[in-house]
Amino acid sequence: MSADTAGPETLGSLSDEPQQQDPNSQQAKEIAGKSPMRIALGRLAKDKIAVVCALVVLFFIICAVFAGPICALFGVDLVTPLASERVDGLNKGLPKPEMGPPNGPFTWDHPMGVAPRTGEDNLAYWLYGCRVSLLIATTATIFASIVGVVIGLLAGFLGGTVDKVLSFFIDMFLTIPFLLAALTMAPIINDRFNTADNYSTIQKVALVIVLSIFGWMGTARLIRGEVITLREREFVQAARVMGMPTSRILFKELLPNLAAPIIISVSLMLPTFVALEAGLAFLGIGVTDGISWGQTILKATNLTFFREYPQYLWQPLLGIVALVLSLNLLGDAVRDALDPKTRR
Amino acid sequence: MTQDPNAQAQIEPTELGANAAETGDRQLTDETSDAYGSHEVGVGNLDFATVAEMGHTATQLDPLAPAVLSVDNLKMYFPVKSSGVVRRTIGHVQAVDGISFEVPKGGSLGLVGESGCGKSTTGRLITRLYKPTGGSMMFEGQDLAQLNNKQMKPLRRDVQMIFQDPYTSLNPRHTVGAIVGAPLEVHKIVPKNQVLKRVQELLEVVGLNPEHYNRYPNEFSGGQRQRIGIARALTLNPKVLVADEPVSALDVSIQAQVVNLLQDIQTEFDVSFLFIAHDLAIVRHFCPEIAVMYLGKIVEIGDRETIYGRPHHPYTQALLSAVPDVKQAAIGGRRERIRLEGDVPSPINPPSGCRFRTRCQFAQEICAKVEPPLLQIGQRHKVACHFAGELGAHPATPVTTALLGVDDQGSPVSGAAPTNTQLTIPGYEETWYDLKTRQTTGV
Structure with missing residues (x-):
């Protein structure tokens, strides 16, 4: 056995390279290692379901971001028209035949038809509803994750009294029933702000706050548990021995190791919030200005409309189901990709 | 070629x-x-x-080397809390209970003992992962035991640690360059654009390909990962390295490489080692001085030849008799194996007097009554036993009675003043207590 300081395993190839090397050169890139995250991404790219779900999610994101241009492309908008121009008041308020289904053939003027009774364009409302839904869900997820991660990190790493106090708050928030709290808060906000000019913005902000307040506990618990196991690892102690400040240990040493649980909790939180947003809008305590899938569903659950014009209900429902389902499946796939131990 | x-x-x-x-x-x-x-x-x-x-022979002792780290009466008690709502402290785990030793400059002190005897706790106290309950650790005129975290930070450059498990001691999400370069960034020693240069230099020192700085730890074998850990410990040019079982997690063939690397580093950079291990053969190779711990106390400390050749403490003798002997296995003879009965007592409630007495075949009444001092009995040899003696030649009467002013049963003798003056100094004195003549002698 060689007693050289360079073990036999290090003396392989690669040493005919020049000594000083530009870290960005091609050779350096070839030699660069793959981070665990990149390995996981590679695994994710091989998962067919994940790719399909990612494409579906991408489709919804494009719809949400470019809702305005897409509407302009089809020549539709959110403007409430003179209802008599589009709907037949004598025929239970259903759209006129020239407006497309259910009474007429498909028309490019209104690709998804118009709403009964009001005559608003369904495509425009669907696109902007998608935007509201994703905007609220994403913002709430970001806030809830940040709060959850920070509280979980602090509780797990500092331990002792800090952990006890923070854990108490986690448990306390878990005991408050979400729906009850939301139902209680809606009239308060309504009463306080309904005369304000930006009522719909306030409503959305309030919704984001409510969703965040009741969404961070799961992440915090997950992160706290992970941190407690990581805290005793020797690399954390090595960081302490070299005199690393606690904030740097938390955010530079521990946080990268928490990427997997954070991504998983985010990917599961997002569809939950999409569904919750629609659910609250349906109950009339979320977004109430009509531009929301939940509100459209509320209008469509009219027995007459559903019998005569079922597409009106299916459109937003399909949006919610496809988005939530693909987000959930994508989240599952991400979790599998991040955990090499799972085998399907 | x-x-x-x-x-x-x-x-x-x-x-x-x-x-x-x-x-x-x-x-x-x-x-x-x-x-x-x-x-x-x-x-x-x-x-x-x-x-x-000039090869990797056993490291030689330099008896004149000054002490770089001097540990005196170091204590670490961990509180034991009761269960229930109000968690009161109901006792203490006396993990380290008053140990004293010196680490010579450029030398290495081996710390051996069975599991749970406080070896690793000692290492963690010196690197101040724990704050000691009592005692002092003098390093360059400063007492590491008294400093707070802020005062400790500049000294952390000089006291570094090599960890046991190469699989958990490297952050899996950081590249090797980030891991080895982190101490430089924390202490802001070199400008950012020169960190890479220093990292590559260090990787070369520990025998890794310097071009591998942007790889992740999962791409290296256990031995290579331990080299990365060593490189990280060397980044700040430390004066003292605490090696907490640096090779016990490695394959035997890799152990030799890593120990040789540590020896090279020691000669090259003049680093002092506190080498914590339970592999007696590796300690014998690496450390010219060895301290044997039992239940939070040092029972015997001395140079290599004394500890391995003429151990005087019954526990050291039992420990050494457990080392497998290849020669005897080959010729088929039976080894004189000293079997210790029973378990290690709980460090929460250690035995009175001598902590080893519950398992010691020579234990008498005095052992329960009086704790034996860590007595210097040779030029570089200290032992904590009332019946200290070479294997098979333990004295029939306690050797410490005159020093402690007690009779053979351990009861104080009226009028007899304790004459021992060298109980807890970390290093060695010029004079020592000769066991045969029972007199203090010198060179």
Whole structure:
């Protein structure tokens, strides 16, 4: 056995390279290692379901971001028209035949038809509803994750009294029933702000706050548990021995190791919030200005409309189901990709 | 030599960390042995015998080396809390209970003992992962035990640690360059654009390919990962390295490489080691001085020849008798194995007097009554036992009675003043207590 300081395993190839090397050169890139995250991404790219779900999610994101241009492309908008121009008041308020289904053939003027009774364009409302839904869900997820991660990190790493106090708050928030709290808060906000000019913005902000307040506990618990196991690892102690400040240990040493649980909790939180947003809008305590899938569903659950014009209900429902389902499946796939131990 | 992959690297043989393969064309004398270290400069001019002598032989003791770290009466008690709502402290785990030793400059002190005897706790106290309950740790005129975290930070450059498990001691999400360079960034020693240079230099010192700085730990084997850990510990040019079982998680063939690397580092950078291990053979090779711990106390400390050749404490004798002997296995003879009965007592409630007495075959009444002092009985030999003596030649009466002013049963003798003055000093004194004459003698 060689007693050289360079073990036999290090003396392989690669040493005919020049000594000083530009870290960005091609050779350096070839030699660069793959981070665990990149390995996981590679695994994710091989998962067919994940790719399909990612494409579906991408489709919804494009719809949400470019809702305005897409509407302009089809020549539709959110403007409430003179209802008599589009709907037949004598025929239970259903759209006129020239407006497309259910009474007429498909028309490019209104690709998804118009709403009964009001005559608003369904495509425009669907696109902007998608935007509201994703905007609220994403913002709430970001806030809830940040709060959850920070509280979980602090509780797990500092331990002792800090952990006890923070854990108490986690448990306390878990005991408050979400729906009850939301139902209680809606009239308060309504009463306080309904005369304000930006009522719909306030409503959305309030919704984001409510969703965040009741969404961070799961992440915090997950992160706290992970941190407690990581805290005793020797690399954390090595960081302490070299005199690393606690904030740097938390955010530079521990946080990268928490990427997997954070991504998983985010990917599961997002569809939950999409569904919750629609659910609250349906109950009339979320977004109430009509531009929301939940509100459209509320209008469509009219027995007459559903019998005569079922597409009106299916459109937003399909949006919610496809988005939530693909987000959930994508989240599952991400979790599998991040955990090499799972085998399907 | 034409197939030497490093031949074109054009690394000067005199450069730090240039290993044998990198020295390019070599004379025959170089190639005769792999045993010599890589840092020996100009080996080509020497004959084989000299080269072989410079190899990785056991590290020699330098008796005149000044102490770089002096630990005196160090104590670490962990509180034991009761269960229930109000968690009161109901006791203490006396993990380390009053130990004293010195780590010589450029030398290495081995700390051996069975699991749970406080070896690792001692290492963690010195690197201040724990704050000691009592005692002092003098390092360059400052007491590490008294400093708070802020005052400790500049000293952390000088006291570094090598960890046991190479799989958990490296952050899996950081590249090797980030891991090894982190101490530089924390202490802001070199400007950012020179961190990489220093990292590559260190990787070369520990025998890794410097181009691998942007790889992740999962791409390395256990031995390579331990080298990364060693490189990280060396980044700040420490004066004291606490090696907490640095090789016990490695394959036996890799252990030798890593121990040789540590020896090279010691000669090259003049680092002092506190070498914590339970492998007696490796400690014998690496450490010219060894301290044996039992249940939070040092029971015997001395130089290598004394501890391995003439141990005086019954526990050291039992420990050494447990080392497998290849020769005896070959010729089929039975070894004199000293079997210790029972378990290690709980450190929450350790036995009175001598902590080893519950398992000691020589224990008498005095052992329960009076704790034996860590008595210097040779030039570089201290032992904590009332019946200290070589194997098979333990005295019938306690050797410490005159010093402690007690009779053979351990009861105080009226009028007899304790005469021992050298109970807890960390180092060695010029004079010592001779066991045969029971008198204090000198050189």
